Amino acid sequence: MDIWQWVHDIDPELRRGGQQQLADLIRRLPAATVDDHHERVDALAPEALALARAAGLPWVEVFVRHWHLQSRVLHRSQGDMALGEAVALVDFAHSEAARGCPQAVCTVQDLAACYSQVDGPGWAPERASVARETLARIDPSWPCFTCISCELAGALREQGDPRASLEFLDVQLKQLVGAGQGRERTSLLPERIACLIELGRIDDALAACQDAVANGRRDESQRRARQIDLARIYARLGRGDDARRHLPVPEDILPTPSHYEPYTDALVHLVRIGARSNDVELGRLLQRFIARLQRNGSHRLPFVIAAAAAELAVGRGSPAVAALHLATMERLAARLRRPGDAPERLARVRLSLETALAAPRQQRPDDPEERLRECIEASVVRPGDAELVRRHAVALLGLDFAREAADLLERHVDAHPDDDDAVTLLEIAYRDADDDDRHRALGERLLASADPVKQRHGRWVAARRLARARDWDASNRHLEHLAGEPGDAVPARLARASNARAQADWPAVLRLLDEALQLQPDLDPGPHDWDRIVAATFLGAWDRVRHSAARLDMALPGDGPIDERWELCRIRVEHPSGKMQELYATRTGPVTARLLQISRIDQPQRLFDQVVFDPRPLGSHQDDEDRPVYLYAELGPLQRAGYRAFSVDGVHPGEGPIAVLRRVVQSLRGSFQVQSGDRYRVTSPAGDEKPGLYAFVAFAPDADLRAASDALATSVADFADPLVWPELAEAAGDQPRAEQHRELARAWAL
Structure with missing residues (x-):
């Protein structure tokens, strides 16, 4: 059964009925989910749900809620915090209102996966039971057959029997092949890889992983998961x-x-x-994992990671950090549905910690984990010492133990409410712990004080918390009040400019930053200057671009628009579909770049667009000469080039002929860029396998596409095997050639 067919069918119905936005959201939600763009999912889902309910479309409501849960549960490992919605959706999907909805089966997977996130081994028997019951109602023709099969296989593995899980996957694979659905076998590979690794069959795991990379799903989440498996x-x-x-x-x-x-x-x-290296940075990273999973209401996963983190901390001589992880494990163990191997893990960590504490102490005066140990030891001798409490909290925050820092500071502030420095640290701890409830309560308590200094502090706490919650208007109301105070006039404007930047309100950003610099001309250069450059670039205020650039020691001679040729970089762009793509570009100014790479051809083409980017790099890699090539995120287009792009597919003619094709396309003001690698093969109608070529060609908006198609045809006329470009031929108005190329593509299975 094709449970997606109704989704495909409803798209044109919605568009004919004026529901274009809902149709777009239905298309974008799954893509954003599988590409790990979860903030976007959280932004799209409420709007889609409201539109579905307003239109009286319960099947669409199930679809939207299901994909939101896929993001929350399968990708973000939300357990307790998503469990109520998972149960409610199963009930709704099986109610009279949604009777017959094909994706009711998918909601069962959401619930089973949610139980797994709370405590995989603890809920494994129930997860296996519901998966078996669901599999009894479907067959291999259902796309969810492989999803539910993986749920059952995962439950068997989490019950401690990876061999049984692997045998079950073999049975399901035979069913798929027998039903003519063998192409879906790759959906079983992730669970197979996990079983093989657990069984110690590493060579088999490598083969399965390479199969998944070559033939499995290509979305970002799956790509990253397989890269991790390979590692x-x-x-x-x-x-x-x-x-x-x-x-x-x-x-x-x-x-x-x-x-x-x-x-x-x-x-x-x-x-x-x-x-x-087993270093402090590794410890910080694992603690971020543990803290995030705990906030999500997952118990077993952070327990397992905390056990690994504790052993690593012991290994690098940091028993104070290991003790914090042990305390976390003890809290989490008390919430597990079934203990499983938790008692044994706890016993091992306790023994390791005792051994570490008895070992000779290493002298590491500049080590942040050693500073934490010193603070803990000093606290025993000087309990209640305000300065020591603050130092202890700073040490905890520096190692990403924000929850522990908040607990420590709360006790201190309750006893010393006038310790303003501790209150400031407490806000930071709440922020870093993502504890919105306690953060809000702190702001409200300060605002309710009769002390004007505490009220002022409360406004700042509230403004920052509301900005994190993206409640811009409420945040700005506090900042507007603060901007009237001489001591807060500049910081409040900088904060409001930050809010405006998050909303891409570039006129407001520029106005507020101009005001801040007028009020304080000697303001130290900083990120606000980069924000001013971005805003001024979008608005064409090149004098302000040069002024802030000069403040950052960046000399930009001349006046007017800046369009130079700087270093190579990469730009992460977002297409209308929500898909992301990283494209090579030439930097043309402080925050501008011109894209050099042909982008996806199923989306509006971006070749030679000039874009504005966020100057904070997302990462970098080294080029062939060991120079860094930085990756930036696009903030928006500055100038569209309007190119159109098409694919060329077929048999690789050799490097010489490709060079000729490239020159032909360039002579027509176009670009020819090869996309395929050495592994691309095509098969002739006679069954012969040959090296393949898959390339993109792009042309300027006023280019003569008929002339381009004809020139390509002339260039390949003497080739022994075909190259085809049916979309270009059709866009050129040459229907006979377009149909001829489609026939060749079918014959060669291109």
């Missing part, structure tokens, strides 16, 4: 360089907690083989 596998094989090469950078996986446990496993094994 885990190579580390176990002792191939540290290969493991490090495949392991994503932490910034790419932090938004998606479902990656945390396998990522931790990869790191642990890299440390074991000496391919990664």
